[in-house]
Amino acid sequence: MKVLKSLSIFAPLLMTSIARAEGDVFMPPGATEVATQVDSIYSFLLWSSLISFVLVVGGMLYFVYKYRRTNPNQKSAYITHNHALEFLWSFIPFVIFMFVFAWGWYVYDQERSFPADSLEVHVFAKKWDWKFVYKNGKESVSSVDANNNPVPAELVVPLGRHVKLIMASTKINEASNDPNDRAVIHSFFVPAFRIKQDVVPGRNTVLGFKADKLGDFFVFCAEYCGGGHSLMRAKVRVVSQEDYEKWLASEGSANLSLADKGRALYAAKACIGCHSLNGTRGVGPSYKGLWGRVEEMSNGQKLTVDEAYIRESILEPNAKIVAGFPSGVMPVFKGQVTEEDITALIEFIKTVK
Numbered sequence: 001m002k003v004l005k006s007l008s009i010f011a012p013l014l015m016t017s018i019a020r021a022e023g024d025v026f027m028p029p030g031a032t033e034v035a036t037q038v039d040s041i042y043s044f045l046l047w048s049s050l051i052s053f054v055l056v057v058g059g060m061l062y063f064v065y066k067y068r069r070t071n072p073n074q075k076s077a078y079i080t081h082n083h084a085l086e087f088l089w090s091f092i093p094f095v096i097f098m099f100v101f102a103w104g105w106y107v108y109d110q111e112r113s114f115p116a117d118s119l120e121v122h123v124f125a126k127k128w129d130w131k132f133v134y135k136n137g138k139e140s141v142s143s144v145d146a147n148n149n150p151v152p153a154e155l156v157v158p159l160g161r162h163v164k165l166i167m168a169s170t171k172i173n174e175a176s177n178d179p180n181d182r183a184v185i186h187s188f189f190v191p192a193f194r195i196k197q198d199v200v201p202g203r204n205t206v207l208g209f210k211a212d213k214l215g216d217f218f219v220f221c222a223e224y225c226g227g228g229h230s231l232m233r234a235k236v237r238v239v240s241q242e243d244y245e246k247w248l249a250s251e252g253s254a255n256l257s258l259a260d261k262g263r264a265l266y267a268a269k270a271c272i273g274c275h276s277l278n279g280t281r282g283v284g285p286s287y288k289g290l291w292g293r294v295e296e297m298s299n300g301q302k303l304t305v306d307e308a309y310i311r312e313s314i315l316e317p318n319a320k321i322v323a324g325f326p327s328g329v330m331p332v333f334k335g336q337v338t339e340e341d342i343t344a345l346i347e348f349i350k351t352v353k
């Protein structure tokens with residue numbers, strides 16, 4: 001009876017979720033190719049769960065009824081096991097799980113691939129707002145309208161172009177030494193694109209997408225980050241290439257480009273004293289051709305120079321030492337540079353070819 005009762009609650013729930021899943025998977029209509037694929041996996045999981053549920057619970061109920069005790073002297077037969085059955089109920093689910101694994105891997109791999117010609121945009125998350133910074137220095141931040149209603153920051157991107165978001169978590173005021181003002185974990189979530197990625201203090205995380213539909217799409221923070229978490233919203237605005245270029249060149253873009261900002265920091269923070277731009281060896285390695293190179297460390301480790309490596313090289317220079325260079329020579333810049341400084345320095349180093 002108990003089983004029946006709990007079933008009677010569960011079944012309609014499952015039915016409605018599947019009915020809805022057909023249309024929208026509890027989600028807004030997908031606006032990327034990957035979103036369609038995620039929805040397919042999701043429907044498959046729901047349907048296969050429903051079928052297994054009916055088979056297992058239906059079978060159980062059927063057997064409970066069929067083999068019920070009909071008189072008090074009845075004894076169960078002594079049954080130990082059945083190799084064929086046990087093999088089947090292990091092997092069939094195994095095949096299904098491996099199929100889902102391979103399918104999920106395939107979609108994940110697409111989500112995590114970043115073609116070299118991706119449009120790179122920097123995303124800064126803080127309590128409780130998003131900020132988007134383009135390479136030319138253009139910034140998109142939140143504001144308020146004439147009625148004092150909040151207008152979220154907009155990530156404007158061209159239709160059909162791969163976009164790579166390079167994300168960092170910052171303090172509310174990077175210049176302050178207030179111990180309560182700490183960078184925390186956020187998560188950049190675009191439901192219509194079916195993509196989500198944590199933004200973690202002290203490192204860069206990346207996220208990619210290619211929008212196939214024009215329009216506005218919500219961005220939410222999907223990691224509880226304090227009191228204003230639910231208000232931490234932004235918007236992705238997908239526009240034509242033409243409109244994108246117009247927007248990129250519009251007001252605010254008179255800012256220094258990120259690379260130029262980085263070049264200024266390179267001088268201001270005295271990196272210039274040890275790192276040349278023309279390939280000459282100084283106290284430290286030259287920046288020429290550094291980006292994307294496979295660098296050998298003093299412990300023999302080989303790694304590709306990417307955002308994470310440069311960030312670590314700046315904040316904790318002694319964590320990894322470039323082969324052939326002294327350790328303990330480069331000053332530790334932890335606490336001396338902001339997230340945005342690091343971003344600018346990285347963008348600058350990218351341009352030193």
Ligand code: HEC
Nearest residue numbers: 269270271274283284285310313317320321322325329330
């Ligand atoms: C006093 C000299 C000195 C200054 C100033 C200095 N560095 Fe360095 N830097 C070094 C040395 C020496 C190394 C190589 C040893 C190591 O890996 O720490 C290095 C390594 C690096 C690397 C790794 C390079 C590679 O080939 O893999 C990066 C990136 C870097 N520094 C960035 C910076 C930035 C950015 C600044 C300024 C904010 C800076 N450095 C300031 C001496 C310096």
Ligand SMILES: [Cu+2]
Nearest residue numbers: 186221225232
């Ligand atoms: Cu948040």
